[in-house]
Ligand SMILES: Nc1ncnc2c1ncn2[C@@H]1O[C@H](COP(=O)(O)OP(=O)(O)OP(=O)(O)O)[C@@H](O)[C@H]1O
């Protein structure tokens with residue numbers, strides 16, 4: 001487990017996502033955990049900016065996941081799949097629901113970020129990066145990165 005990083009404002013959350021994107025590549029799975037309103041979507045928006053993908057990244061309300069295509073004009077090279085598994089918790093077999101997402105993009109070719117994915121989406125890849133965001137009483141946030149398998153730990157040492 002890496003040291004926690006303090007994120008005083010939403011702009012810091014966004015910027016952290018942008019910097020994290022610099023070490024992301026196709027096939028990556030990032031699982032975001034943390035309470036309601038922690039800043040998971042805000043972090044994903046930063047990741048999307050760093051990856052140079054198209055479209056507004058919002059909380060998917062009616063869909064479980066959205067694919068954001070890379071925008072070559074913004075230096076984008078890889079698609080971002082943004083999923084929110086919050087409502088899948090009620091499904092009889094939430095993992096099967098994740099597998100059945102008929103996304104027009106594959107995990108191997110994309111960067112996949114799943115909000116509320118802990119315990120549900122780990123099986124999609126051999127390795128993943130777990131990110132926990134916590135909220136302090138003063139409304140600032142703290143983020144902790146937990147590399148699980150693969151070369152995640154090495155890659156995190158190169159985080160800009
Ligand atoms: N570092 C920060 N300090 C203060 N506020 C922040 C910080 N990061 C994000 N926020 C704010 O927290 C609020 C909730 O953010 P966001 O929607 O990204 O949370 P979430 O974890 O995705 O929520 P949900 O659990 O509903 O999906 C937003 O208003 C956002 O601007």
Ligand SMILES: [Mg+2]
Nearest residue numbers: 040041059115
């Ligand atoms: Mg969200």
